[in-house]
Amino acid sequence: MKQEHVLIEFATKRPYSNTPIMPEGAIYNKERGYWIKNGEPLVSYNSEYGTRVTKKCDIETGEDQKGE
Amino acid sequence: MKDYILILSSMYDFSTDLVVQRLENNGDAYIRLNKEQLSDYEIFLDPVNAILRIAGEHIEVETSKIKSVWFRQPVFLRNTPGRTIDINEQLSLSQWNAFLRGLMVFQDAYWMNWPQATYTAESKPYQLMSAKKIGFSVPQTIVSNSLGFEKLSSKKFIIKSMDTVLLKENDDCYFTYTSKANPDDFSLERTRQAPITFQEYIEDKLDIRVTVIDNKVYAVAIKANGCAIADDWRMQGKDALEYIDIELPDNVNKLCIDYVKMLGLKYGAIDLIKTKDQYVFIEINPTGEWGWLSNYERAIDYEIARVLSEAK
Numbered sequence: 001m002k003q004e005h006v007l008i009e010f011a012t013k014r015p016y017s018n019t020p021i022m023p024e025g026a027i028y029n030k031e032r033g034y035w036i037k038n039g040e041p042l043v044s045y046n047s048e049y050g051t052r053v054t055k056k057c058d059i060e061t062g063e064d065q066k067g068e
Numbered sequence: 069m070k071d072y073i074l075i076l077s078s079m080y081d082f083s084t085d086l087v088v089q090r091l092e093n094n095g096d097a098y099i100r101l102n103k104e105q106l107s108d109y110e111i112f113l114d115p116v117n118a119i120l121r122i123a124g125e126h127i128e129v130e131t132s133k134i135k136s137v138w139f140r141q142p143v144f145l146r147n148t149p150g151r152t153i154d155i156n157e158q159l160s161l162s163q164w165n166a167f168l169r170g171l172m173v174f175q176d177a178y179w180m181n182w183p184q185a186t187y188t189a190e191s192k193p194y195q196l197m198s199a200k201k202i203g204f205s206v207p208q209t210i211v212s213n214s215l216g217f218e219k220l221s222s223k224k225f226i227i228k229s230m231d232t233v234l235l236k237e238n239d240d241c242y243f244t245y246t247s248k249a250n251p252d253d254f255s256l257e258r259t260r261q262a263p264i265t266f267q268e269y270i271e272d273k274l275d276i277r278v279t280v281i282d283n284k285v286y287a288v289a290i291k292a293n294g295c296a297i298a299d300d301w302r303m304q305g306k307d308a309l310e311y312i313d314i315e316l317p318d319n320v321n322k323l324c325i326d327y328v329k330m331l332g333l334k335y336g337a338i339d340l341i342k343t344k345d346q347y348v349f350i351e352i353n354p355t356g357e358w359g360w361l362s363n364y365e366r367a368i369d370y371e372i373a374r375v376l377s378e379a380k
Contacts, residue, residue: 005259006253006258006264007229007244009253010227010247011233011244012245013240013242017239030124033084033085033088043086045363051359051362051363051369
């Protein structure tokens with residue numbers, strides 16, 4: 001039986017989707033250049049999701065912005 | 069004519085939202101281009117005269133006056149895809165990627181970061197060599213597609229990838245964190261296919277993230293439930309993580325600033341480990357994430373917006 005490479009053996013496997021699942025009602029406002037929910041910024045210090053909206057929406061692609 | 073701030077990002081790069089809101093509140097003229105939406109606009113670039121024109125439903129801009137560029141390095145195709153992509157998508161991915169690099173014609177603008185510097189600084193072996201050269205302590209490291217751990221002085225070691233491992237297979241993806249490993253985990257059959265970074269394991273470590281923006285430094289220790297984390301902290305439940313502001317010794321603080329400058333960067337996210345009284349350089353991410361660290365007292369978004377705005 002073929003053995004996988006160590007970096008694959010040590011990998012965490014999980015379901016993947018190409019785009020994050022966004023909170024319901026969140027809309028990207030092209031004119032302003034950021035996400036809005038209920039008329040307020042989705043990502044801000046005092047929003048429902050705070051600055052760590054990525055806790056809800058992110059796909060782990062490494063410590064950079066190189067995810068596809 | 070207005071001086072524009074150009075932001076090259078992804079619509080799912082949520083941290084960018086924080087900076088854009090700051091710019092909006094400042095009344096700055098900014099353009100955020102997301103890799104997913106480039107085809108929604110009509111875009112013209114005159115490379116010889118460095119003129120950019122963007123037309124779309126909410127925008128009509130033609131300018132040669134771009135004072136700063138925030139290059140969040142939106143990559144279009146990370147690894148060989150786990151799905152079939154048709155020729156139209158292949159074309160779009162490759163050509164937009166090259167187009168964004170082509171915006172280097174605005175070379176007189178303030179770039180955070182200049183793409184060439186970003187690409188150079190992403191090389192982990194280069195990072196380590198240059199960190200050692202400038203005066204950081206660095207862990208003993210061997211990159212090999214063989215039994216590299218045999219070349220380390222330390223019996224305990226970790227492995228990590230040369231570049232982010234994000235592999236897709238059907239509806240799943242594989243992501244590899246830095247992992248502690250044992251010699252028993254290895255055989256030539258399980259290493260030959262791709263190089264691995266083997267690194268001495270540092271005992272009693274405290275993870276420190278240093279975010280450098282020009283001469284400004286934010287240093288944060290990362291703990292879980294009040295304790296240092298033995299493994300890759302990203303494997304911890306996020307709710308358990310704590311980010312504690314710390315002050316680096318002056319010499320380490322200066323090293324971080326000088327190192328980012330040496331690499332030709334304006335922004336860098338450096339990972340250090342503190343062990344006993346020693347600070348050890350682990351790596352730098354020239355486009356490393358920071359949104360998870362930003363708050364009212366540690367307003368990294370403010371600082372990024374400020375330097376983009378004040379650039380001349």
